[in-house]
Amino acid sequence: MKFSIYRYNPEKDERPYMQDYEVALQPTDRMLLDAILRIKAQDDSLGLRKSCREGVCGSDGMNINGRNGLACITPLQGLTEPVVLRPLPGLPVIRDLIVDMGQFFKQYHSVKPYLETTSPPPRKERLQSPEDREELDGLYECILCACCSTACPSFWWNPDKFLGPAALLQAYRFIADTRDEATRERLDDLDDPYRLFRCHTIMNCVEVCPKGLNPTAAIGKIKGMMVKRMV
Amino acid sequence: MVKRIVVGAHYGLRDWLVQRITAVIMGGYTLVALLWVVLAHPVDRHEWAALLHERPVRIATFLFVLALCWHAWIGLRDIFMDYIQPVGLRLTLQVGVILTLLAEVLWSAEILWG
Numbered sequence: 001m002k003f004s005i006y007r008y009n010p011e012k013d014e015r016p017y018m019q020d021y022e023v024a025l026q027p028t029d030r031m032l033l034d035a036i037l038r039i040k041a042q043d044d045s046l047g048l049r050k051s052c053r054e055g056v057c058g059s060d061g062m063n064i065n066g067r068n069g070l071a072c073i074t075p076l077q078g079l080t081e082p083v084v085l086r087p088l089p090g091l092p093v094i095r096d097l098i099v100d101m102g103q104f105f106k107q108y109h110s111v112k113p114y115l116e117t118t119s120p121p122p123r124k125e126r127l128q129s130p131e132d133r134e135e136l137d138g139l140y141e142c143i144l145c146a147c148c149s150t151a152c153p154s155f156w157w158n159p160d161k162f163l164g165p166a167a168l169l170q171a172y173r174f175i176a177d178t179r180d181e182a183t184r185e186r187l188d189d190l191d192d193p194y195r196l197f198r199c200h201t202i203m204n205c206v207e208v209c210p211k212g213l214n215p216t217a218a219i220g221k222i223k224g225m226m227v228k229r230m231v
Numbered sequence: 232m233v234k235r236i237v238v239g240a241h242y243g244l245r246d247w248l249v250q251r252i253t254a255v256i257m258g259g260y261t262l263v264a265l266l267w268v269v270l271a272h273p274v275d276r277h278e279w280a281a282l283l284h285e286r287p288v289r290i291a292t293f294l295f296v297l298a299l300c301w302h303a304w305i306g307l308r309d310i311f312m313d314y315i316q317p318v319g320l321r322l323t324l325q326v327g328v329i330l331t332l333l334a335e336v337l338w339s340a341e342i343l344w345g
Contacts, residue, residue, distance in 0.1 A: 157313050160236050190243070193312065197243040226244045 001025055001035060002082035005046065009095050016093070020082065032079065033060055033072040047096035055210060058145030061088050062097050068147035068208040088150035090159060104146045107163045111171040111189075116182035132178040139173035139218060141211050142166060148205035148215055154198040162198035163190075165205035165215030171196075172218035175225065187226055196222060246305050253298035260295040289343045296339040300332040 001023055008016035023038045033053055040046050048071075049059040055073035063086040064074055071085075091099040117126070149155045149164030163171065171190060174180050190196040196219065205215040273279055282288055307328050315321040 161238050188241075189239075191241050192238050192243045193240060193246065193309075194238050195243070197247050223244070223247065227248060230244060230248075 001076065003035070003039060004082040004084045005039070005097070006086040006093075007046070007096055008093055009045075009047075010093075018084075025076065030075060030077075031072055032064065032074040032076055032083070035076055035083075036071055036085070047094075047098045049098055056143060058143035061145040061147045061150075061210075063087065063089055068151045070145060070147070070210045073210060088146055090150045090156040091146070099146075099150075101146060103159045104149055104164065104166070105144075107149075107159075107167040108144065108170060111163065111167050111174070112182070112186070113170045113174060115174065115177065115180050116185075117179070118181050126179040128178055135176045135178075136173060138213055139169060139176065142169055142173075142213060143211060145210060147208045147210055148213075151204040151208045152199075153202060153204070154200060158194055158198055161194035163195050165199070165219070168196060168199065168222065169213060169215040169218045172222050175222060183225075187222070187229060190222060191226060250302055250305050253302040256298040257295060257302065260291060260298075263291075283343065293339060293343055296336060300336055304328060304332055 003021040003023065004018045005021060006016060007013070007019045021039045021042070023035055023042065025035060025038065029035055029038065031053075033050060036046075036048060037050075040048070048062070050072065051057040051059045053060075053072045055070050058070065060071040061068060062071055063084075064071065065080060065084050068088060085097060087093050087097045087099045091101065091103065094100050115126075144166060146166060148169075149166045152165055154162050155164040168190075171186060175183055175186050180186075199216070199219050201216055201219075203216050206213075206217075209215070267273075267282070271278070271282075273282070283292065308325060311321050311324050315324060
């Protein structure tokens with residue numbers, strides 16, 4: 001199978017270049033990551049992140065034939081050759097397919113992705129009805145692979161000011177949580193022309209999310225809550 | 232000035248909402264205007280002038296112009312925020328747009344009531 005992979009080592013290369021590889025696959029190789037590991041066995045200078053190899057850790061996010069996805073859950077079957085692999089767009093490249101996720105996590109941290117409470121803690125735990133818990137479905141499953149945010153033109157343009165779909169999905173995850181007691185502060189924090197409202201409903205995030213989540217819907221719900229609060 | 236990323240201007244929701252409301256106003260006006268053109272089939276200047284002579288039509292048209300200018304202001308400001316990074320230049324362009332749009336509103340008022 002033929003591959004064309006983005007290579008860049010800032011210590012050695014003046015500029016990035018695409019390198020062609022051809023690899024003989026084994027019958028057990030079913031996912032893209034299997035093929036990349038065969039390439040890495042040929043050329044160990046190729047840099048990439050990977051860990052769980054089953055779409056849970058979110059470390060092998062990359063741009064596959066122009067579309068962001070996780071290499072470990074992208075079937076080899078159906079990929080057009082040569083398979084063009086590039087790092088996630090819009091983030092600084094550290095080396096080859098490895099990007100600096102600093103900006104992405106900075107935005108994630110800024111939404112305070114944890115429960116904030118002011119009432120005294122109950123003796124055992126803060127309870128939630130099954131219906132209230134259901135509201136968190138489709139939100140908590142995010143693995144922070146950054147496929148969505150790095151597919152978003154608004155994030156490419158203003159990565160320092162626009163939170164991006166992943167952070168906004170998490171923002172809504174805590175706004176929607178009935179146990180959280182900082183809804184007002186959370187909504188106030190998002191009422192800015194950049195942080196939330198730079199989303200122009202392009203929906204690339206929904207298109208690429210490897211977990212099938214819908215950040216656009218969550219963003220819409222945040223906007224809905226803001227309108228409800230205002231009128 | 233300290234180099235910090237400054238966010239938190241609290242007009243995100245307001246402008247987003249205004250853009251939608253003005254879009255509805257413009258859409259409604261356009262639809263009614265198109266319908267009138269198809270049904271009444273005005274052929275000469277006289278018929279157009281007679282229509283615009285009606286007070287409700289004048290008010291609706293002026294409302295349309297206001298909605299258009301407000302909508303355009305938000306859209307253009309968004310574009311400047313994306314593409315024009317120097318604050319001084321951005322502010323100058325924004326003031327320019329505001330003055331142009333204000334002139335258009337005044338001009339429309341003059342056409343409608345002058």
